[in-house]
Amino acid sequence: MRGEFMTALAELEAEELAEEEAPPAKEDDR
Amino acid sequence: MRMDAEFLAPDASGIGEALRREGVAYIRNLLDLEQVAQTRDALASYEKTVLPKIRASAHEAEPSGRLVMYRDVERYDPWLKDMIQQPALMDLVRQAVDWEPVIYYLDVFPKPVGGATIGAHQELYTVPVDPPQLLHLWIPLEDVTEANGSIHFYHGSHKLGLAPHIEPPGSAPTVDPAILKRIEAMRVEVNCPAGHGALFDGYMIHWSGPNRSDRDRPAITIGIRGKDTQIKSELDNITSLITRIFREEIDLPTCGWDDEFYSLGGSDSIAERVLARVYEDHGVVVSFAEFVPRYTTPRSLAAKVLELQGEEAQR
Numbered sequence: 001m002r003g004e005f006m007t008a009l010a011e012l013e014a015e016e017l018a019e020e021e022a023p024p025a026k027e028d029d030r
Numbered sequence: 031m032r033m034d035a036e037f038l039a040p041d042a043s044g045i046g047e048a049l050r051r052e053g054v055a056y057i058r059n060l061l062d063l064e065q066v067a068q069t070r071d072a073l074a075s076y077e078k079t080v081l082p083k084i085r086a087s088a089h090e091a092e093p094s095g096r097l098v099m100y101r102d103v104e105r106y107d108p109w110l111k112d113m114i115q116q117p118a119l120m121d122l123v124r125q126a127v128d129w130e131p132v133i134y135y136l137d138v139f140p141k142p143v144g145g146a147t148i149g150a151h152q153e154l155y156t157v158p159v160d161p162p163q164l165l166h167l168w169i170p171l172e173d174v175t176e177a178n179g180s181i182h183f184y185h186g187s188h189k190l191g192l193a194p195h196i197e198p199p200g201s202a203p204t205v206d207p208a209i210l211k212r213i214e215a216m217r218v219e220v221n222c223p224a225g226h227g228a229l230f231d232g233y234m235i236h237w238s239g240p241n242r243s244d245r246d247r248p249a250i251t252i253g254i255r256g257k258d259t260q261i262k263s264e265l266d267n268i269t270s271l272i273t274r275i276f277r278e279e280i281d282l283p284t285c286g287w288d289d290e291f292y293s294l295g296g297s298d299s300i301a302e303r304v305l306a307r308v309y310e311d312h313g314v315v316v317s318f319a320e321f322v323p324r325y326t327t328p329r330s331l332a333a334k335v336l337e338l339q340g341e342e343a344q345r
Contacts, residue, residue: 004191005191005193005194008189008191009209
């Protein structure tokens with residue numbers, strides 16, 4: 001059970017990091 | 031983050047959505063002020079007249095003697111049992127989940143003046159039910175503020191599963207502090223008026239602060255589980271508690287339910303301490319002469335405790 005929580009937490013942290021590092025979306029891509 | 035929670039009406043359709051998304055829904059007017067006052071009176075009477083007479087394991091106290099919590103109150107007090115069974119409370123739970131809820135227990139956290147922090151934990155760690163359909167409906171009977179012990183919820187932590195807990199000797203299990211640091215951004219500190227409350231998931235990590243005010247800050251917690259969940263038997267519960275006594279008294283990192291006391295390194299003097307704690311927690315005497323030949327594993331000793339409690343109840 002410990003492993004499941006730690007895995008889920010690591011995935012969440014990775015998602016948050018990816019969001020922070022992603023370039024800001026352009027307002028107008030047309 | 032400190033938050034003025036948005037309290038939903040008890041019949042609001044958003045309770046289920048908040049529960050699924052955040053792991054907690056804040057709900058207003060669960061009890062009116064008259065019910066709050068009546069419940070406080072009932073609990074004051076319970077603490078004076080019932081609590082001293084029932085098994086010691088039905089309550090936990092700080093070393094100073096201040097009560098931390100008492101459990102299974104509905105078993106001993108018909109008025110409180112009726113109060114938590116009012117249809118409005120169960121109806122709001124029923125609308126929030128896709129399983130049939132039943133009341134599991136009523137626990138009380140009196141948090142008296144000077145009462146300490148209750149460390150971060152998940153209910154499903156100490157109350158495992160399968161499948162994990164477990165909610166707590168927490169209702170304070172005093173306005174809850176930062177001064178008297180606001181409650182802290184880690185929004186979204188219910189989605190991560192069961193967290194590693196540590197079990198300091200003599201204390202309730204708490205979530206590993208290293209985990210709390212990593213999820214700090216999820217933490218929301220909530221103040222709550224008396225009679226309002228929070229319905230939260232059994233996986234929600236939460237804790238409450240110390241009472242530094244000059245008034246007691248009692249709260250009730252209604253444990254709710256799915257009707258078809260499997261729960262641990264009383265024998266399992268007592269075995270688990272006695273395993274902890276073995277582990278602490280022999281000073282072991284782990285102990286199994288069928289491990290034999292003397293093979294684990296136990297001695298006659300340690301056995302005397304174990305049996306004294308069994309008496310203190312469960313209110314029955316297992317003599318050393320009985321213990322040695324027959325009841326030297328946590329499971330066998332727990333079965334003997336249950337047998338003796340049954341005999342006591344019939345007297």
